[in-house]
Amino acid sequence: MADQHGRKWDRCVADTAIKTATGLGVGLVFSLLFFKRRTWPLFFGSGLGLGMGYANCQHDFRSPYLVHGRIVKEQ
Amino acid sequence: MLRICLRGANATALRTCRRTPPTNLQQHRQYTSGGSSGATKVVATSLLTVGGGVGGTILYAKWDNKFRTAVETNIPYADWLLGLALGPAPQDWERPFKKQTELTQPSSMMEKEVNTPKAKSEKKVKEEAGTAKESSPVPALPAKSIREASAEATHVISAISEVQSVPAPCDTQAVVEECKECHDHKDKPVSAAVHPDEGALRERPVEELATKLAQQDQEEQDAVISISACLEDSLASSAKATLQAIGAQEAALQAITQHTKKLKEAMEAEALSDEKSVQWKDLETALADRTSAVNDAETTTLKANETLDSLRSVIDKFKGLKVSAVRPLILAAEENLHNMMVDLNKVVTKVQSAESEAKIVSQYTELVNEAKQQFQREVSSLTPEIQANWKGLTGKLSADDLNALIAHAHRRIDQLNRELAEQRVREQIHIDAALEQQKLEDQKVLEKAVKTNLQHIKEETRLEQEKKLAELREVMEAEMRTQLRRQAAAHTDHVRDVLKVQEQELKAEADQVLSSKMLELETRYRQLSQEQLDNFTLDMNSAYARLKGIEEAIDSHVVAEEEARKVHQLWLSVEALSYTLKTTNADAPTVPLEDAAQAVRESCQDNDFALALVSALPEESLQHGVYSEASLRARFNSLRYLVRRVALIDESHNSLYQYFLSYLQAALMFEAKQEAPPSLLAWEDLDTFKLLSYASYSLEHGDLELAAKLVNQLRGEARRLAQDWLTEVRLTLETRQIVSLLSAYANAVGLGTTQAQ
Numbered sequence: 001m002a003d004q005h006g007r008k009w010d011r012c013v014a015d016t017a018i019k020t021a022t023g024l025g026v027g028l029v030f031s032l033l034f035f036k037r038r039t040w041p042l043f044f045g046s047g048l049g050l051g052m053g054y055a056n057c058q059h060d061f062r063s064p065y066l067v068h069g070r071i072v073k074e075q
Numbered sequence: 076m077l078r079i080c081l082r083g084a085n086a087t088a089l090r091t092c093r094r095t096p097p098t099n100l101q102q103h104r105q106y107t108s109g110g111s112s113g114a115t116k117v118v119a120t121s122l123l124t125v126g127g128g129v130g131g132t133i134l135y136a137k138w139d140n141k142f143r144t145a146v147e148t149n150i151p152y153a154d155w156l157l158g159l160a161l162g163p164a165p166q167d168w169e170r171p172f173k174k175q176t177e178l179t180q181p182s183s184m185m186e187k188e189v190n191t192p193k194a195k196s197e198k199k200v201k202e203e204a205g206t207a208k209e210s211s212p213v214p215a216l217p218a219k220s221i222r223e224a225s226a227e228a229t230h231v232i233s234a235i236s237e238v239q240s241v242p243a244p245c246d247t248q249a250v251v252e253e254c255k256e257c258h259d260h261k262d263k264p265v266s267a268a269v270h271p272d273e274g275a276l277r278e279r280p281v282e283e284l285a286t287k288l289a290q291q292d293q294e295e296q297d298a299v300i301s302i303s304a305c306l307e308d309s310l311a312s313s314a315k316a317t318l319q320a321i322g323a324q325e326a327a328l329q330a331i332t333q334h335t336k337k338l339k340e341a342m343e344a345e346a347l348s349d350e351k352s353v354q355w356k357d358l359e360t361a362l363a364d365r366t367s368a369v370n371d372a373e374t375t376t377l378k379a380n381e382t383l384d385s386l387r388s389v390i391d392k393f394k395g396l397k398v399s400a401v402r403p404l405i406l407a408a409e410e411n412l413h414n415m416m417v418d419l420n421k422v423v424t425k426v427q428s429a430e431s432e433a434k435i436v437s438q439y440t441e442l443v444n445e446a447k448q449q450f451q452r453e454v455s456s457l458t459p460e461i462q463a464n465w466k467g468l469t470g471k472l473s474a475d476d477l478n479a480l481i482a483h484a485h486r487r488i489d490q491l492n493r494e495l496a497e498q499r500v501r502e503q504i505h506i507d508a509a510l511e512q513q514k515l516e517d518q519k520v521l522e523k524a525v526k527t528n529l530q531h532i533k534e535e536t537r538l539e540q541e542k543k544l545a546e547l548r549e550v551m552e553a554e555m556r557t558q559l560r561r562q563a564a565a566h567t568d569h570v571r572d573v574l575k576v577q578e579q580e581l582k583a584e585a586d587q588v589l590s591s592k593m594l595e596l597e598t599r600y601r602q603l604s605q606e607q608l609d610n611f612t613l614d615m616n617s618a619y620a621r622l623k624g625i626e627e628a629i630d631s632h633v634v635a636e637e638e639a640r641k642v643h644q645l646w647l648s649v650e651a652l653s654y655t656l657k658t659t660n661a662d663a664p665t666v667p668l669e670d671a672a673q674a675v676r677e678s679c680q681d682n683d684f685a686l687a688l689v690s691a692l693p694e695e696s697l698q699h700g701v702y703s704e705a706s707l708r709a710r711f712n713s714l715r716y717l718v719r720r721v722a723l724i725d726e727s728h729n730s731l732y733q734y735f736l737s738y739l740q741a742a743l744m745f746e747a748k749q750e751a752p753p754s755l756l757a758w759e760d761l762d763t764f765k766l767l768s769y770a771s772y773s774l775e776h777g778d779l780e781l782a783a784k785l786v787n788q789l790r791g792e793a794r795r796l797a798q799d800w801l802t803e804v805r806l807t808l809e810t811r812q813i814v815s816l817l818s819a820y821a822n823a824v825g826l827g828t829t830q831a832q
Binding site: 062 | 721724725726729730731734795796
C-alpha cells in the first residue's frame with residue numbers, strides 16, 4: 001500500500017499538470033479566437049484545468065473512503 | 076450552488092421589499108393606531124373559541140360516555156381534565172344493581188326464616204293456652220259423708236306435720252308443656268334449620284346427656300320441693316277448714332239434740348205455768364242456738380268443701396306433672412283428702428239424722444199444740460168467760476158452767492172414743508201406709524248410704540291400687556338397679572378380657588422387636604466377616620494385578636520403543652521445518668515451506684493433533700514462504716516515514732488541503748525514534764506518532780507480536796498504508812506459532828516416551 005500512495009501522488013501531479021496546461025492552451029485559443037486577445041480566458045482556462053486536476057486528485061485520494069449507497073425500495 | 080440559492084433568495088427578498096414597502100408602512104401605520112384594539116380583538120376571539128371548544132367537549136363528554144372515552148384515549152391529558160370537571164368515569168354503575176338484587180334475595184330468605192319461627196311461636200302460644208285450659212280440671216266433688224272426729228283429727232295432724240314455703244308451680248308447668256309440644260311437633264313437617272332445639276333433643280352426646288340428667292335431677296328435686304310445699308300448704312288449709320266444719324257440725328248436732336230434748340221435755344212435762352213459760356223461753360233460746368249452729372255448720376261445711384275441692388284440684392294437677400318422686404306424697408295427700416271427706420260426710424249425716432229426729436219431735440209438738448188450741452177453742456166456745464188458764468179456775472166456775480163443761484167433756488170423750496175406735500180400725504191401714512212410707516224412706520236412705528259407701532270403697536280401692544303401684548315401681552327400680560349392676564359387672568369382665576388381649580399383643584410386638592434386633596446384629600457380624608474376606612481377596616488380586624502389570628510393562632516397553640522412534644522422526648521433521656523458517660535473506664522471503672510441511676505430514680500419519688496443526692499452516696506461507704523478522708523491520712522503517720506523512724488523514728478528513736496539513740505536521744513533529752510502550756495503553760497513547768515509536772521500540776527488541784498489535788491501533792489512511800505490512804507480519808507470526816507448537820508437541824511427546832537409561 002505504501003507504494004500505491006506514491007503512485008497516486010505521481011498520477012495526481014501528472015494529471016494536474018496536464019490539465020492545467022491543456023486549460024491554458026484552450027484558454028489561449030479562445031482568447032485568440034473569440035475574446036480579442038484578452039488575458040482573462042488564459043487565467044480562466046488554466047484555473048479551470050488546475051481545478052479539475054485538484055478535484056480529480058482529491059477524488060482519487062478519497063476513493064477508498066467513499067461509500068456508494070443504493071436506495072432499496074420498500075416491499 | 077448554495078451561494079446561487081442565497082443570491083436568488085436575496086434577490087427575491089429585495090424584489091418583494093421593493094414592491095411592498097409603502098403598503099407595509101401604511102399597514103404599520105394602521106397597526107400603530109388601531110393595533111392594540113385589533114390585537115385584543117384577536118386575543119379575545121381566540122380565547123373565546125378555545126374556551127368554547129373545551130366547554131363543548133366537556134359537556135358532550137358528560138352526556139356521551141363513549142365520546143368521553145374516545146377523547147381520553149386520543150388526547151393525552153384529557154382524562155385528567157375530564158376527571159376534574161365531571162368526576163370519575165362511570166364504569167361501575169352496572170355493579171350496584173346486581174349487588175342490590177343479591178341483597179334483596181338473602182333478605183327475603185331471612186324474612187321467610189323469621190316468619191316461620193314467628194308462626195312456630197304463635198302456634199306454641201295457642202297450644203299453651205289450650206293446654207292451660209285443659210290442665211285446669213273441674214273435678215266434681217262426690218257426696219260428702221260424716222266421718223269420725225278422732226280419725227279425721229289424726230289424719231289432719233299427720234298432714235300438717237310438714238309445712239314449707241309457698242311454691243311457684245308455673246315453671247314446672249311450662250317445662251312440661253314445652254316437652255309436650257316437642258312431642259307434638261314430631262308429627263308436623265317443619266324445616267330442620269329452624270328448630271335446633273329439636274335436633275338437640277334427639278342427638279345427645281355423652282356430656283350433654285350427663286348435664287341433662289343432672290339438670291333433670293335438679294329440676295325434679297326443685298319440683299318435688301315445690302310440689303310437697305304446695306301439697307302441705309293446701310292440706311293444712313283443707314285440714315283446718317274440715318276441722319272447723321266438723322267442729323261446727325258437732326256443735327250443730329249438740330244444739331239440735333239439746334233443742335229436741337228440751338222440746339220433748341216441754342211437751343211431756345206437766346209443770347207449772349211459770350216453769351212452762353221458762354221452759355218455752357229456754358226452748359226458744361235453744362231453737363235460736365240450733366239455727367245459728369246449723370247455719371255456722373253449713374257455712375263451714377261449704378268452706379271445707381271448697382278447700383277440699385282446691386286440694387283435689389291441686390292433687391290432680393300434680394298428678395298430671397308425672398314426677399315420680401312426688402307420687403308417695405300425692406298418695407298420702409289423696410288419702411288424707413279422702414279421709415277428711417269421709418269424716419265430714421259422717422258428721423253431716425249425723426247432723427241430718429239429728430235434724431230428722433228434731434223434725435219428728437217438732438211435728439209432735441205442733442200436733443200437741445194444735446190439739447191444745449182446739450181444746451182451748453172448744454172450751455172457750457162453751458164458756459166464753461173463762462180464760463185460757465183453766466186449771467186455776469176451779470173456784471170461779473158456776474154449776475151451769477160446770478155442767479156444761481162436764482157435758483162438753485162427756486161429749487168430747489164420746490167423740491174421742493169414737494175417733495179412737497175409728498183409729499183402731501184404721502190403725503192397721505195407717506200402720507201399713509206408715510210402714511210403706513218408712514220403707515220408701517229407708518230405701519232412699521239405704522240407697523244414699525250404699526252410694527256413699529260405694530264411693531268410699533272405690534276411693535279406698537283406688538288408693539290401695541296406687542299404693543300397690545308405688546310398691547311395684549319400687550320393686551322395679553330395685554330390679555333395674557340389680558340389672559345395671561350386672562351390666563357393670565359384665566363390663567368389667569369385658570375390660571379385663573380386652574386388657575389380657577392387649578397384653579398378649581404387646582408381648583408379641585416386643586418379641587418381634589427383639590427378634591429383628593437379633594437378626595440385625597447377626598447380619599452385621601456376617602457383613603464384617605465378609606468384608607475381611609473381601610479385603611484379603613482384594614489384596615491377593617492387587618498383588619496378582621501388579622504382577623500382571625509388570626509383565627505388561629515389560630511388554631509395553633517394546634511398544635514404547637516403537638513410539639519413541641516415531642516421535643523422534645516427527646521431531647526431526649519439525650526441526651527441519653523450523654530451520655527452513657529461520658534461513659532467510661535480508662529482503663526476500665524464505666523458501667516455500669511446502670516440502671518441510673509434507674515431511675512433517677508423513678512423519679505423523681496417525682497423530683491427529685500434529686496433522687491438524689500442519690493443516691492449519693496458512694497457504695501463503697506454504698506457497699510463498701514467510702518474511703524474516705529483519706526484512707519486516709526494514710520495511711517498517713520505510714513504512715514509518717510514509718505513515719507519519721498521512722497521520723491526519725482519515726475517513727472524514729481527506730481533502731488535499733488536509734494532505735498538505737498532514738505533511739506540514741509530519742515535517743514539524745519531532746517524536747522519539749523509539750519509546751518503550753507502557754503495559755497499559757491510555758487514550759493519548761493512541762496517537763500515530765507515539766504508536767510508531769512504540770512499535771519501533773518493540774521491533775528493535777524483537778517483539779514482533781507487540782509491534783503488530785501497536786500498528787493495528789493505527790486508524791485511517793495510516794492504517795491503509797500499513798495494511799500490507801500488517802498482513803505479512805500476521806502471516807509470519809501465525810506460521811511461527813504453528814511451528815513452535817509442533818516442536819513443543821514433538822518435544823513433549825519425545826520427553827514422554829524417553830526412558831531413563
